[in-house]
Amino acid sequence: MKTLVAYFSQTGNTKKVAEAIYEEIAGDKEIKELSEVESLEGYDLAFIGFPVHASNPANPAKEWLEKNAAGKKIALFVTHAAPEGAEDLKAILERCREAAAGAELVGVFDCQGELADAIIDFLKKSDNPRHQAFAEYGPQTKGQPDQSRLEKAKNFAREVMASQS
Template sequence: MKALVVYSSQTGNTQKLAETVCEALPAGTQMCVVDDAPDPADYDLVALGFWLQAGKPDPKSSGYLERLKGHKKVFLFATHGARPGSDHANNAMACAQSLAEGAAVAGTFSCHGEVNPKVLEKVKAKPQPPVWLDDAADAVGHPKAADLDNLLTALKAVLK
């Protein structure tokens, strides 16, 4: 199986997940940032990691998701300040899947990722703060070892 891990990360949270995914895949798996990502058509499995911005995948990842349309096997993973399993997190993952319309999304995973303090300051000043703001304090220190274990469990289900 020829696999590719692509990710976008501002704070290192999603990069940490991408490294964990890459280590669990066959030797020789390529890992790269989304800016340097090759054509996904050459790979049997593409794992794409992203962070959330305004309730959807970050802009660079959104563009790459559109390149995955019709791809045979995709694994999506994300970090965010929202509570895992929240409507905000679930809707963002659904958005990611719709951007890759027609791709065989074999699995997904998302978890807390510590939010950049500058971003927190900025969103707190908004007249209508985002819905995830109350959950951001719980994201401090994430992703943690348990998050990485859960990521591997989700990935192993895809590889069966």
């Protein structure tokens, strides 16, 4: 069984989760940036990770999934600045699943990731009150994903792998 871990990560959070997941995978495995993956040909299972941007799967990942996910066995991992369980995350995660429509989805993991300082500054300067409100998440995201979240990501990887054996 050959497993791929592929991620899109602008500020490094999703990459950390990708590396934690990768560590837990036994057997033939590869880890790559999503932009380096042309197709899922030759892989039995792929963990695909990306951040939430503007309440949606980040565009490069959305487009990649829409092109490559159908018919493939996929587990998604998603990072976001909102705290896990935040009300609007349900719909956001649903949109992540929709991007992978047609895939055999074997699991979805999500966790909080730090909101980069440059993004906080940008949001604070915005005229849009929703952006300004979102910047308030900034301080409580510092250091995420922390060790406990990375452990949860590893658990997720183990569960997905166990369900495939």
